[in-house]
Amino acid sequence: MVAIRPVVELRVHGVGGASPDALLGTTAHRQVWGDRIAGFYAADSEVRGRRVEAYCWGGMTSRSSARVLWLLLFPFMLANVAGWTCSARVRRDRWMFAVHRACGRLAALAVTLNLLLIAAMAAMDVWAYQFCDQQRPDSSTGLKWVLNLPAGLEPGPRVVLGAALVLANLLVIALLADRTRSRYEDVTPVGAPVREPVRGSAAALPDGVGDPRFYDGQCTVWRLARLHLSAGVAWLALLLAWIGRDDRLDFWLVGLAGAVLVAATVLIACEAAGDRLTLPLTGAAALLLVVVAVWVWTADVIKEKTSHLQHMREAVLATFALIGVLVVARVLVMPLIVLLRRLGFRRGVADGPPVDRKWRAAPFMVAVLSVLSINAVGLGSLIAIGKSLGPVVWELEHSGDELAMFPFLPAVVPWLTLAPLAVVAVFLLAELLRCALAGRDRNTGPVVAEYTGRADADPPPEPPWDVWRRSALPNPGMSAYRREQASRWIRSIARARKTATFAADIRYLTAGTVLVALPLPALYVLGVKELPDIAENLAVGLAVMIPSAGVLLLRWGWRRPGARRWLGVLWDVGTFWPRAFHPFAPPCYAERAVPDLQRRIRWLRDNGNQVVLVGHSQGSVLAATALAQQPDTDTVLITFGSPLTSLYGWGFPAYINGDLCGRIKGEWINFSYRTDYIGGPVGCGGVDIPLPDPATSWYIAGEPLPPMRRHTGYWSDDAMWAHIDETVAKRLVDGPTPITPGPVHSPV
Template sequence: MAQDPELAGVTELRVHGVGGATPAELLGDPAPRQVSGDDVAGFYRTRDAGGRHVEAYSWGGLTSRSATRILWLLLLPFMLANVAGWMCPRTLPGRRVLFAVYRAVVRWAALALTLNLVLLLTAIGSGYAGYQCGGRAGCASPWWLWPLAWPGMAESAGRRILLGAVVPLAAIALLALLAQTSRRRYEAVAPPVQQEEGQVGAAVREGPAVSAAALAGGMADPWFWDGHDVAARLSRAHTSAAIAFLAALIAYTGHAAGPPGWPAAYPLALGLAGLTLLGALAALAGDRLLERLEPWLGPASWAALAAAAVFAWTSAAGPGNRVSETPGLREAITVFYAGFGLTVAALAVVLAVAAVTGGGQGERGFRWGAPVVVVALAGIGLNLVLIGLLIRVSDVLGAIVYGYTGPATLGGEPVIVVFPMFGQVMAYLVFTPVAFVAIVLGVRFVRLLRVPSAEVETEYRGREAGEQPQPGPRRWYVSALADRAWALGVARARWVSGSMRELDLLFTGLALLGVALLAWAQWRFGQAGPPPPLWLVTVGAAVASLIPVGFLAALRLGWSDAQNRRMVGVLWDVGTFWPRCYHPFSPPAYPERAIPELQRRMWWLHDNGGRVLLVGHSQGSILAIAALLQPGCLPSGGRFALLTFGSPAHKLYNWAFPAYFHDDVLSVLAGARCWVNVHYLTDPLGGPAFSSARPAVDRLLPDPPSSLFQYGQPYPPIGGHGGYWIDPAVWKEADTLAATLTSDETPGVRG
C-alpha cells in the first residue's frame, strides 16, 4: 500500500457510530483512499479541508457490515452474562476482596448458562430423541434419526442416550470453535504499549495474564484491551466443564434407565465429572487459579466422557419400549435449577453487602441489582427458547403428552412424554411477559401523548425575536410555531430522550416476573395437578421456538434501513464493547481490535510530525474516549484534541456501567486534553458527558437550530441522534479545536 501523501500538520480523524457507516458516507467522498487497515476495519483519507487532513476510521466490518455476522445474535444470553459482570456498582472495584468474590460469582453464573444449554440439548438429544423416540416402534423412521434404528439400539437405553449426546457435544464443539476463531480475529491484536527509549511495538506482558475486570487502573491500564489469554483459558474451562457435565448426564440417566447394577465405569464417570466441575468452579474464582487448574480440566473432562461412553455402550440392555419420562432427567433438572438459583441468590447477596457497606453510589444509574437483573434475563431467555425448541422437536417426533404413562401410541403416533414443568413454562412464560411489556409501553405511550409543548414554544419564540436567518432577508422566512404539531414533535423528542434511563424499571420487572414464573413451575414440577391447556402450550412453544429465527429474519430484512440499524446496533455494540472476562462464548469484543488500531494510527501520525483531532460520533465517541484514557498506549508528548457528539458516555454507559464510566474517570481525560462534547436535548442516546455541569467540555446545541424556515420549504427537521453531521455549529467546534492544536500555547499531553 502506498504511503500517505502528507502526515505532518493536523489530521481530523473521524470515528463513526453504530450501523457500520461506510468510508464514503463518513468523508462525503465517493472514492476515498484507504491508507491503512483492511476490508473489515481500516483508515481512509479524502481531500484536505479547513487547513487539515481528513481521515476516517471505518470499523463497521467488525460488528454489522457482514450479513452473516448477525448470527452472533444467537449468543445473546451469553453476551448478557458477560455484560452483567461489567455492570457492578461504582464503589465495588475499589474493595479488593469483595470485588474478587463478585467476579467469581458472576463467572459461576455465566458457567451455569453454558451448562444450562448442555442440559436442555441433552434432554432433546438423549432424552426425547434417543431414549423415548429410539425405543418407540416406528418413531425413528425419519432419515435424520437413522442411527437410532441400528441393530441393538431399541433394546439398549444406554446406547440410545449415548447416541443422542452427539447433539450437545456438537453444540459444545461449535461454541469452542467460534470462540477460538474470533479470538484470533479480535483479541490477538496487541496493544501499542510504550517501551524503552520511546519505541512502540508488540506488547510483551510481564507476568501472567490478568482479567481486564481485575486491573486496578480500569480502562486506563494499557493491558485492558489485551484479553486473548484470559478469554482462551475461560473458553477451555467452560468447554471442559460442559463436557464433564455431559458425561455426568449420560452416566446418570443411562444408569437410571438401565437394569440395576454399578459397573465400574459408572462411578468412575460420575467421579471424574464431579471432580472436573468442582475444579472448573475453583478455577473460575480467580485468574491465578484459572492459570494453574485449567490445563488438567480438559483431560479430566474427556476421561469422564470416555468412561460414561464405555458404561452406556456396554451396560446390559435396559427396557426398550417403556412409555415414561427419561429416567434420571427429572432429578438432574431439579438439582441443576436449584444450583442456578443459589448462584443468582449469592450474586444478589454480594450486591446487597456492597450496597450496605459501600457508601454512596455516586451518579444515579441502574437503580439496583443490575448484574442480577441481566443474568436473570439471560437465563430466562435461554430457557424460553430451548424449552420451546424441545417441545417443537418432541411434537415432530410423535404425539406429546405431559406426565403420562400408558400405551406406546396415541392416535397412531408414538407417544413422547414431556415433563409438565415444560408445558407450564411454555404456557405462561411467553405470554405473561409480553402482556407486561404491552402494559408498560402502553402507559409510556399515553404519557408521551400528554407531553406539553408550551416550554418549547416559549423557548423558540424567544430565539426568533433576535434571530436573523441567513441567507436572505427576514421577510422570506416563516415560523414553524404556527403549526403546533411541530413544537409538539420537538417536545416529545425531548421527553423520549430524557426517559431512556427509565428502562431499568422495565428490565427489572421482566426479570422479577420471569424468575417468579420459573420458580412456580419448578415448584409444580414435583406436584400433582392438572396440566395447562394444551392449546396454550402448543402456541407458546411455537412462539418460543421461532423467536431466534424470527428475530434474525426481522433484523436481516431491516438491516438496510439506517434508523433500524442504528437502534439495534447501539444495543448490540454496547453489549459487545466489553472484553470477554466473564463468559468466553459471548460474541467477540470489537474494541480488542479497534482501540489498538486507533492508537497505532495516532502514534503513526505523531511520529511523522502530525497532530490529531479525534472526532467521534455515538459509539465512535466511546472508542475515542477509551483510546485516549490509556496514556501508556499513546506517544509521549502527543498532541491530541477530542470532539464528541451524540456520545452515550453518561446517558447509557454511566447508567449501565457506573464503575467504569463516571465523572472522576472522565475528569482525567477532560483535564489532560482539549475536549468538547456536543449534544442535543432531542438525542435519545447521546447527551452530556458528565452528570454535573462542565461547561468547558459539554456544549448544548439547539435542535432544531431554529424554528424559522423559508416559505415553501419543509419544517426545520429534528436532528436527534444523527443530525450532528450536517450541523454547522458542530464543525465550528471542530475548527476551533483544530486551531488550538496549531497553537504553541496548547499544553502537550504526555502518554
C-alpha cells in the same frame, strides 16, 4: 525553517456501521491501513481545509453474513454484560467487588449448563431414547428416516449417541470462541512489545477502562473457555453416569464426575488461581466422559423404553437447582458482606465522591434475564423438536407410541413467554402515555420561551428573504391552521426532549420481566400447574414460534446487508466489553478497534501531523477510551451524540465515570442535543457544548417547519462544524518542519 503542522481529522462512526463514502462525504478516497473488516480510508482532497480520514469498523459486527449467527449467542452476551453492570460503590469495596466478579462468572457458567441441559433433554431423552425406539416402516423417507437410523441399537448406545450431539454443541461453541479469540483478543495492545500474561481479568484492573491492558483479554478468554469446556464435559459425564447408575462402581463414576465439575466451578469463581490446572482438568473431564460413555454403551445399564429416560427427571431438577444457586449466589453472599461491614469487620467502602445507586440490582437482573432468554428459546425449541418427531404427551409415565415430555413444560412456558410479553406491552403503553403527556402546556412553555429568545437574537435576514421568512412559534396574528401547525411543532420538540430521557427506563422493563419469572421455582414446587387450555395452548404455540422466528431472522440477516447493519446495532453496544465473564459471548470488537485507533494516531503524529479525533455515538466511546489509555495532550477530541454518560455511565458506573474523563489530557469538546435519545452531555468540566435542536424557529414560507436532528443529524449541523473549524484554527501553531511524508501507507 518553521512550518505549520498539518491537521488530520480522523472520523469514527457510530453503531450500525457506515461506509467510507458516507463518513468522508466523497467517493474519491483510498484505503491507507487495515483490511476489509476494519480499516482507515483517506479522502483524496481536503475537506474544510484539512485532510480527513475515516475509521470504518462496522465489519467487525455487521458486514459479514456469518455475524448474523451471533444471535445464537445472545444469552451468553447478556451473561457477560451482567458482570460489567457493577456499581461504583461495590467497586470501591475490595471484598464486595471480588464477590461481584466471582458471582458474575458463576452466573455465566449457569447459562452454559442451562444450554447443555436443554440439549440433553432433546438429544438424549426425546430423540435417542424415545424416538429411536420406534421402528419406522421401510417406506419412511426424509429427515425422520435419517433420524431413525440408530433404531436398531440398544438403548445404551443410542443414549451415548445423543450425548455425542450435546458434546458437539458444546465443542462448536468452544471452537467458535477460540477462533474469534485469534481475531480479536490476540491483537497486541499498544506499547507492549513483549506480551506478558495479565493476572486476573480486565474487570479487576484498578484503572478500569483507562488501563492500557484493559483490552488484552487473550489469557482471560483462553482460561474461561477451557474451564467452561471442562465444566460442560464433566456435567455431561455426570449425567451419563447418573442415568446409568446401578451398583457401587456407578456411584464412583458419579462421584468422580461430580468432583471434576466442582473443581471447574471453583476455578471459575477464582479469578487468578489454578491457571496450570485448566488443561489437566479439561483432559480429566474428557477422559472421564470417554470412560462413562464406553461403560454405558457396553454395560447394558439403560432399560428399554417405558416413558422418559431413567433418572432423567432427577437430573433435570438437580441441574435446574444448580443453575438457580449459581444465579442467586450474589443475593445470598452480598447481604452477608454488608452485615459484616455494619458490624465493623474491616474497612468498607473507600472514600470517594457520591455515587448513583438507582439500579443496584442490575447485575442480578441482567443475569436472570440471560437465563430466561435461553430457556424461552431453548424450551421452545425442545417442544418444537418433539412435535416435529411425532405426537407428544405431557406425562412422566407413559408406555404408548407418543413421545413423553415433562409435564412441567406447559406450566413453565407461559411464564417464559406470555408473562414477559405482557410486561413488554405494559411497558410500551406506559412509555407511550408518558410521551403523549409530555406535550402538555407545562412542557411546551419553556420551549416557546427558549425559541422566542433565540429568534430575537438572530440577525435579520437580507432582502428579499425577510419577506419570506416566518416563525414557527405561535403568535396572535396567525390563522387557525398555522397556529395549530405551530402548536404541533412545539409539542413535538417537548415530546422529543422527554423521550430522550427514557433510555434509563429499560431498568423497569428488566425488573418487571425478572419479577414475573421469579415465581417459576415456587410454582413448580407447590404444584401450581393448571392453566386454562387456551392459555396453555397459546403459550406452547408461542414457545414453538420463538425459534421459528429466530430462524427467519437469521435467514433475513444472512441475505441482506442492510438487515445485518440493524442487527449489528445490538452487537455494537453489547460487545464493547471484553469477555471477562462468559467466554462464549460474541467477541469484543474494541479489543481490536481501540488499538487500531491508538496506532493510527501515533503514526500520524510521528509523521508530523496534528490529529483531531472525531467520534459520533459509539465511535465517541471508542475514541475517548483510546485517548484515556494513551494520555495525549496534543490530540483534540471531538465527540457528539455520545452515550458515555447517558448510557454507559448509567449502566456501567464502575468503569465509565469521572475517572475516565480525568485521564483524557488533551482538549475535549462534546456536542449534544436535548432531543438526542442516545447521546448527551458527558458531565466533565468545560467539555460540553449544548446545541439547539431545531437550530432555529425561522423557516421559509411554503417549506416544511424546521426539522429536529435528534441523534443522527450532527454530521449536517453547520453550527457544530463551524465551532470545530474554529477550534482547529486555534490549534494551528508554528512548529518544527514535519517529516515530508511520501505516499500514505500502512505502518509496519
